[in-house]
Amino acid sequence: VQDKLAQLKQNTHNTVNAMLDTMALDLAAKVDAKIANGETIGLLEGIPFGIKDVYMVQGTLTTASSNLLKNYKAAYTATAIQNLLNAGAIPLVKENCDSFGHGSSSENTIFGAVKNAINPDLVGGGSSGGSAVNVAKNYTVFSIGGDTGGSVRQPAGYNNVYGLKPSYGRISRYGLMAYASSTDCVGPIAQSIEDIRIVLNVMSGKDIKDQTSYASAEISQAQLLNSEGIKTVGYFKNFIESPAIDPKVKADFLQAIEKIKAKGIEVKALDFFESETLVSTYYTLAMAETASNLSRLDGTNYGNRIEGDNLKETYSVTRSENFSEETKRRIVGGNQVLSQGFSDEIYLKGLALRDTISANFEDDFKNVDIILSPVTPNTPPKIGDSLKDPHAMYLSDAYTVGFSLGQLPTLTVPQGTATGLQITAAKHNDELVLKFANFLK
Numbered sequence: 068v069q070d071k072l073a074q075l076k077q078n079t080h081n082t083v084n085a086m087l088d089t090m091a092l093d094l095a096a097k098v099d100a101k102i103a104n105g106e107t108i109g110l111l112e113g114i115p116f117g118i119k120d121v122y123m124v125q126g127t128l129t130t131a132s133s134n135l136l137k138n139y140k141a142a143y144t145a146t147a148i149q150n151l152l153n154a155g156a157i158p159l160v161k162e163n164c165d166s167f168g169h170g171s172s173s174e175n176t177i178f179g180a181v182k183n184a185i186n187p188d189l190v191g192g193g194s195s196g197g198s199a200v201n202v203a204k205n206y207t208v209f210s211i212g213g214d215t216g217g218s219v220r221q222p223a224g225y226n227n228v229y230g231l232k233p234s235y236g237r238i239s240r241y242g243l244m245a246y247a248s249s250t251d252c253v254g255p256i257a258q259s260i261e262d263i264r265i266v267l268n269v270m271s272g273k274d275i276k277d278q279t280s281y282a283s284a285e286i287s288q289a290q291l292l293n294s295e296g297i298k299t300v301g302y303f304k305n306f307i308e309s310p311a312i313d314p315k316v317k318a319d320f321l322q323a324i325e326k327i328k329a330k331g332i333e334v335k336a337l338d339f340f341e342s343e344t345l346v347s348t349y350y351t352l353a354m355a356e357t358a359s360n361l362s363r364l365d366g367t368n369y370g371n372r373i374e375g376d377n378l379k380e381t382y383s384v385t386r387s388e389n390f391s392e393e394t395k396r397r398i399v400g401g402n403q404v405l406s407q408g409f410s411d412e413i414y415l416k417g418l419a420l421r422d423t424i425s426a427n428f429e430d431d432f433k434n435v436d437i438i439l440s441p442v443t444p445n446t447p448p449k450i451g452d453s454l455k456d457p458h459a460m461y462l463s464d465a466y467t468v469g470f471s472l473g474q475l476p477t478l479t480v481p482q483g484t485a486t487g488l489q490i491t492a493a494k495h496n497d498e499l500v501l502k503f504a505n506f507l508k
């Protein structure tokens with residue numbers, strides 16, 4: 068733990084958190100004492116992990132990489148993190164991310180851009196960039212990211228590690244700072260499928276503090292080794308034939324498909340919505356939800372308060388000065404789509420489209436066991452490019468946001484290339500995703 072903390076301090080991927088350092092060293096000493104006493108220790112006991120800085124850990128800074136919460140100390144601990152603590156895992160570090168999860172590059176942060184683990188001129192990906200980079204660099208054994216529209220899967224793909232977005236509700240969201248509540252998911256990032264499985268089991272379960280959470284059965288190692296039940300794989304024709312796809316991403320994907328066929332799996336090309344429809348549906352709903360969720364951050368109960376001449380001005384100055392450009396863009400956009408005169412035309416249309424997209428997935432899963440796609444149409448951009456062109460950044464989420472809207476379990480598998488392979492199964496079928504990833508190895 069000491070060595071890892073020293074390594075972590077030498078890079079810019081992490082937020083400063085002296086309270087967490089002390090906690091980590093205390094917990095490590097307890098595990099050492101147990102070992103010295105000859106006691107047996109559990110599977111996760113003493114294993115160091117990282118936490119995207121959007122999870123509450125009682126008494127420690129929880130900033131969401133934002134100016135607004137730069138001094139905020141959490142009053143309680145998130146359920147997912149508490150489950151890991153109960154299993155003896157040691158939280159080492161809070162990880163740099165796009166503030167409030169708003170972004171796809173981890174540049175929208177007060178702590179400086181996260182650099183890609185493989186090529187430091189490129190972005191680390193976002194929004195859980197610090198988490199993916201820490202795992203790729205071996206600073207943490209696993210990290211807990213958050214995925215609303217791709218934020219675990221995309222940085223995992225850019226840094227060549229595994230990243231799972233479980234089925235919505237499999238892991239409690241209690242204590243994960245809300246971005247878009249209807250798609251927010253807790254997601255582990257790790258170097259192996261086995262690590263993902265173990266961490267997923269520990270975090271999963273019904274939690275009375277999150278009414279959308281549900282009870283699920285543990286996934287055993289034996290289950291993953293058995294590839295029965297995987298016969299047919301589908302992919303979306305228009306994703307692969309789109310002029311927007313990078314030729315290298317396309318070539319890698321087609322190669323993966325050939326490999327799957329060679330293993331005796333039937334592969335079907337499926338029709339699906341255009342990327343623009345998926346991206347605009349997702350951003351309409353995500354912006355509406357974030358505008359609503361972030362309305363509490365006005366400097367009264369939370370946040371870095373900046374005094375104005377009266378209360379209204381205090382709210383206004385606190386929010387204008389402290390939110391980033393990207394967050395303000397989303398709050399303004401979200402409030403617009405929720406306003407009278409616009410909500411029927413835009414917000415309700417978004418909700419209806421989401422239902423159609425989900426129904427489409429249900430139909431697809433009558434014909435295929437797994438849906439495959441690249442994680443992104445593009446390779447990781449250079450640092451600086453995404454900030455210049457937010458619209459291009461939104462379009463880079465084209466292949467991840469649809470599965471978020473469908474609340475499906477979906478995993479990034481590293482391919483040793485510039486973006487990962489994304490494996491998706493029907494809702495609540497998380498074990499099939501892991502099983503298929505194992506089968507592909």
Ligand code: GLN
Pocket residue numbers: 167168169170171193194213214215216217218219246353464
């Ligand atoms: N890039 C997407 C967005 O900015 C997804 C982010 C996330 O999953 N937190 O909304």
